[in-house]
Amino acid sequence: MNKRVTVPEILSAKGKRKLTELTAYDYPTALLADKSGIDMLLVGDSLAMVVLGQEDTLSVGMAEMLHHTLAVSRGASRAMVIADMPFMSYQASVEQALINAGRFMSKARANAVKLEGGARIVPQIRAMVEAGIPVQGHLGLTPQSAAQFGGFKVQGKTAEAARVLIDDAQALADAGCFSIVLEAIPSSIAQMVTEAVSVPTIGIGAGAECDGQVLVVHDVLGLFDRFVPRFVKRYAKLDDLIVEALVKYKEEVEQGVFPGPEHSFTISEQEVQKLGKN
Secondary structure (H helix, E strand, O other), rough: OOOOOOOHHHHOOOOOEEEEEEEEOOHHHHHHHHHHHEEEEEEOOOOHHHOOOOOOHHHHOHHHHHHHHHHHHHHHOOOEEEEEOOOOOOOOHHHHHHHHHHHHHHOOOOOEEEOOEEEEHHHHHHHHHHHOOOEEEEEEHHHHHHHHHHHOOOOOOOHHHHHHHHHHHHHHHHHHHOOEEOOOOOOHHHHHHHHHHHOEEEEEOOOOOOOOEEEEEEHHOOOOOOOOOOOOOOOOOOOHHHHHHHHHHHHHHHOOOOHHHHHHHOOOOOHHHHHHOO
16 A cells, blocks of 8 residues: 655645645545545535536535545545535534534544635634644635635735735644645736745646646546636546447447347356256
């Protein structure tokens, strides 16, 4: 079994090598991503939209996230598994946040959790870190707050907003986050944030100057086409290959080609003859 990627390894990578993070929602995807050498696997609340067909990320709760995180944990032996804490699982109180984060660690075998938000959730982060739970932060476009932003829009486009991002990133780093996701912010601002904190920044739509990058695996593989954000690069178009394979299966069944003799089981002729004597 490969050695698990640890928090100290992630922290020490800053300024030395680029980190890679990818979403995963099930065992087979985690298994393949792990073989590829990805550093971190995020069981994102994007599960709601990408896998469950919901309109936003607010539609999944602890039950779904625990279920899928455990599946990913079973498939990943090397990558750090990070559980995305769903909407209202940590916002109401420090106690609630700590209990739910603990459930991800003990029940779903996650190696860390991720929270959206800046200075306002520092008390929750401090409590988790003090309890031995590694935390990844998330700033910029935070999907759980999309309604507050007026939709999925680029953040940090004014000097005032950029200053808040930098201050929030410093607050998260000071609270003990081992890394911070920066989503949908101008690349120049992402660079400023990256330079302002001692922990790695992981960009998604935040330019090349971040310490690492994260994407949704279905976007990378071309398996999600409801919308394709500007920051996504498709490295494959598996949707076409899958449809082609399924159409071929349908045709062969309808034409009597499948299953062939090589896909079938046999019984000896002697046993068949015994049936005829009864």
